[in-house]
Amino acid sequence: MIWNRNKECMSRDEMSALQGKRLHKVVEYVYHNVPFYRDKMQQLGLIPDDIQTIEDITKLPFTTKKDLRDNYPFGLQAAPQSEIVRIHASSGTTGNATIVGYTRKDIAIWSECMSRCLTAYGVTRDDIFSVSYGYGLFTGGLGAHYGVENMGATVVPASTGNTEKHAKLIRDLGITGIACTPSYALYLAETIDRMGIKKEDLKLKVGAFGAEPWTENMRKEIQERLGLKGYNLYGLSEVMGPCVSYECKCQHGSHICEDHFYPEIINPVTLEPLPKGQTGELVFTTLTKEGMPVLRYRTRDLCALMEGECECGRTAVRMTSIKGRSDDMLIIRGINVFPSQVESVVLSMEEFAPRYMLIVDRVNNLDTLTVQVEIRQEYFEKALDTIGEIDALEKKLARKLQNVLSISAKVQLKEPNTIERSQGKSARVIDKRVLK
Numbered sequence: 001m002i003w004n005r006n007k008e009c010m011s012r013d014e015m016s017a018l019q020g021k022r023l024h025k026v027v028e029y030v031y032h033n034v035p036f037y038r039d040k041m042q043q044l045g046l047i048p049d050d051i052q053t054i055e056d057i058t059k060l061p062f063t064t065k066k067d068l069r070d071n072y073p074f075g076l077q078a079a080p081q082s083e084i085v086r087i088h089a090s091s092g093t094t095g096n097a098t099i100v101g102y103t104r105k106d107i108a109i110w111s112e113c114m115s116r117c118l119t120a121y122g123v124t125r126d127d128i129f130s131v132s133y134g135y136g137l138f139t140g141g142l143g144a145h146y147g148v149e150n151m152g153a154t155v156v157p158a159s160t161g162n163t164e165k166h167a168k169l170i171r172d173l174g175i176t177g178i179a180c181t182p183s184y185a186l187y188l189a190e191t192i193d194r195m196g197i198k199k200e201d202l203k204l205k206v207g208a209f210g211a212e213p214w215t216e217n218m219r220k221e222i223q224e225r226l227g228l229k230g231y232n233l234y235g236l237s238e239v240m241g242p243c244v245s246y247e248c249k250c251q252h253g254s255h256i257c258e259d260h261f262y263p264e265i266i267n268p269v270t271l272e273p274l275p276k277g278q279t280g281e282l283v284f285t286t287l288t289k290e291g292m293p294v295l296r297y298r299t300r301d302l303c304a305l306m307e308g309e310c311e312c313g314r315t316a317v318r319m320t321s322i323k324g325r326s327d328d329m330l331i332i333r334g335i336n337v338f339p340s341q342v343e344s345v346v347l348s349m350e351e352f353a354p355r356y357m358l359i360v361d362r363v364n365n366l367d368t369l370t371v372q373v374e375i376r377q378e379y380f381e382k383a384l385d386t387i388g389e390i391d392a393l394e395k396k397l398a399r400k401l402q403n404v405l406s407i408s409a410k411v412q413l414k415e416p417n418t419i420e421r422s423q424g425k426s427a428r429v430i431d432k433r434v435l436k
């Protein structure tokens, strides 16, 4: 089944013509409504009429997460506040979140694209679908939720946490589909085992997994343990949320909703477009968004584009799985974490030297984060006499980190000069997770 045959199966010429028309419109719209884009275009000597076809896109400037951060909170918003019906936020690199506002039309397009994904996975109105991405500022929960409702299937807004209760609901309600991070799916499988629930007692058929990198081995393990078929779901808040691309039954790359999100692949160093099929940094331009459109947004995700019709009948261009990042962003329990966010917290506390280390691990399929920080020599000599004081300082840092990162971290205070100094570029992260 195909949710929107008109758009998902367009001929290349029709698609390019539509993209060109939409690109011109969005460029005109941001030129008149977002001073940031107008300034950037003026610096390049561009006016909206210079952008007529989709090929003209390479004339436009790039947008980065730093641009969003520098214009925090609403600087890149194009629609008036009265038109914004929802706001989501994603991690910034130094504590300031990236704020994304959506108009009613944006939410309708998001839901439509999410319904395309679910239909490609084989979900129908008869399915009961549980959404176990976090609900809240993160786009995962509400994004997937609206897509399920939009297509008329039944949504169970299970969210994360409370896994035993969730496992019981999956069995008792005969839940047939689940949307969550792949690592949460493995954790759920373990919980189900521990509770003595058998795979045969479950009706699960489909999993919509994303928000973090995962491998074919993880897919196999999840499928085996939960008795379902796992599909990739990709997206990012700055562009929309989950729904930007999705696997079909052929599972040979993820189809991009390219009538709404135009993809390019660039060399992250020279910023030049790369020839078709080469791996580089994925860049998106939103073609229809009203709330916060982005022009040539650098995702930092590394992948390649695959053209040509897929056996499923869709013509929409596909992207390979994400091969890595061109920056230092970590994804821990589905949440984006930048080492610089930890640094900003450490530097804000006089008790600490600017020496820290993030240790990321995966224990029983759950990501853990440990932050080691060196206590400043003066402070160590003067103030830290008792275990109680060390304990209080640990708790204070843990609280601040939780506030900034939105996930909990275990804090380990270190004596002065004990965190290993690296020779060249300082290594701040030890990621022990091996994605098998």
Ligand code: DLL
Pocket: 090, 133, 139, 140, 209, 210, 211, 212, 213, 214, 232, 233, 234, 235, 236, 237, 238, 241, 242, 243, 299, 301, 322, 331, 335, 336
């Ligand atoms: O993670 C949106 C989302 C929610 C996607 C639920 C899929 C499912 P952000 O928090 O802004 O948004 O993080 C976006 O997560 O640039 C990738 O690095 C990574 N990512 C998202 N989906 C995948 C995936 C959501 N399927 C960042 N595979 C992106 C690998 C993914 N990485």
